Amino acid sequence: MMMKRLLFAWLLMVLGWPEGAWAQGQSPGIAAAELFRWMGIFAAVLGIGWLVLNHWVLRNRLPRAFYHWAMLLGLFALPALALMGAVEFMFEETKTVASCNTCHVMAPFVEDMQDPHSATLAARHFRNKWIPEKQCYACHTTYGLHGTLAAKRDGFRHWLLYVTRSWNEPIRYAGAFPNVSCLACHDGTSAFQGVPAHGALLTDLRSDRVACTSCHGPPHPTPLERFPLLSSGLLRQATVK
Amino acid sequence: MTIEAKTDRLLSAAIVLAIAGLVCLLAFLLRGFTAWSVGIGIFLGVPLLLSAFVLYVLVVVRDLRRRGAL
Numbered sequence: 511m512m513m514k515r516l517l518f519a520w521l522l523m524v525l526g527w528p529e530g531a532w533a534q535g536q537s538p539g540i541a542a543a544e545l546f547r548w549m550g551i552f553a554a555v556l557g558i559g560w561l562v563l564n565h566w567v568l569r570n571r572l573p574r575a576f577y578h579w580a581m582l583l584g585l586f587a588l589p590a591l592a593l594m595g596a597v598e599f600m601f602e603e604t605k606t607v608a609s610c611n612t613c614h615v616m617a618p619f620v621e622d623m624q625d626p627h628s629a630t631l632a633a634r635h636f637r638n639k640w641i642p643e644k645q646c647y648a649c650h651t652t653y654g655l656h657g658t659l660a661a662k663r664d665g666f667r668h669w670l671l672y673v674t675r676s677w678n679e680p681i682r683y684a685g686a687f688p689n690v691s692c693l694a695c696h697d698g699t700s701a702f703q704g705v706p707a708h709g710a711l712l713t714d715l716r717s718d719r720v721a722c723t724s725c726h727g728p729p730h731p732t733p734l735e736r737f738p739l740l741s742s743g744l745l746r747q748a749t750v751k
Numbered sequence: 752m753t754i755e756a757k758t759d760r761l762l763s764a765a766i767v768l769a770i771a772g773l774v775c776l777l778a779f780l781l782r783g784f785t786a787w788s789v790g791i792g793i794f795l796g797v798p799l800l801l802s803a804f805v806l807y808v809l810v811v812v813r814d815l816r817r818r819g820a821l
Contacts, residue, residue: 554777565766596776603784
C-alpha cells in the first residue's frame with residue numbers, strides 16, 4: 511500500500527501536477543526537450559539490444575520471416591525513433607541560453623547579457639524581461655523554423671572552427687542583422703509609434719536600409735570591450751590567435 | 752566466398768553500422784548539448800545510421816532479385 515502511494519506521488523511529480531511540486535522558477539511537468547531525450551535514449555538502447563539479440567543470438571532459432579520483420583524494427587523503426595528524439599532534443603536544447611554558452615567563444619556575450627550593470631541592448635532586454643526566456647534564440651533565428659541550408663552550413667562551419675580551435679578572436683558577426691528581429695515585437699506598439707523618427711524611417715527600417723542598432727546599439731559588447739573578458743582566467747581557452 | 756556468405760557479411764556490416772550510429776546518438780543524448788557530443792552524435796551518428804539503412808536496403812534488394820522475388 512505504501513509503495514503504491516509513493517509510486518502515485520512520484521507519477522504526479524513527473525507528470526507535472528500539481529504545479530506546487532516545483533520550486534519557484536522551475537517549469538512544471540517534463541520539458542519537451544527532456545521528453546524527446548528520454549524517448550531517444552529508450553529507442554537507442556532498445557535498438558542496440560534488439561539488433562544484437564536478433565542477429566547474433568537468436569538468428570538461427572527464429573523463423574526466417576520473423577527474423578526479417580525483427581530486423582526492420584531494429585534497423586528502421588527504433589533508429590528512426592532514436593533519431594527523432596535526438597534531433598528534436600537538439601532543436602529544443604539549442605534554443606536555450608545555456609546551450610549557446612557551452613561554446614567558450616560565446617561566454618563574453620552571455621556574461622554581458624546577464625550583467626545587471628551593462629547598457630547593451632541584449633542586457634537591457636534580459637534585465638527587464640522584455641524577452642523572458644531563450645533570449646539568444648529570440649533575436650538570432652530569422653532563418654526559418656528549423657533553418658535553411660545556408661544556416662546549417664554556417665552552423666557546421668562554426669562547430670568545426672570551435673572543435674579545431676581555429677577561430678580568430680575577437681569574433682565578428684559576418685552577416686547583417688535584419689531589422690525584422692526587432693520589428694517583430696516593436697513594430698505597431700504605441701511606444702514605437704510615439705517616436706517621430708520611427709515613422710519617418712519606417713520604410714527604410716522595414717527594408718533594412720537603416721539598421722535599428724545604428725541608433726539603439728550596441729547590441730553586444732564591442733570587440734575591444736570583450737578583450738578584458740577574454741583574458742580572464744575563466745575564458746582562457748578562447749585565446750587570441 | 753559464396754553469394755550467401757557475402758550477403759550475410761554485408762548484412763552484418765549494416766547492423767554494425769547501425770549499432771555504431773545508435774551508440775553515437777546515445778552518447779549525445781546522455782551527455783547533452785556540448786560541442787563534442789553534437790559532433791559525435793549528430794555529425795557522425797546520423798551518417799552512420801543512414802549508411803546502415805542504405806546498405807541494408809541494397810543488400811536485401813539484391814538478394815531478392817537474385818532469388819527472383821523482385
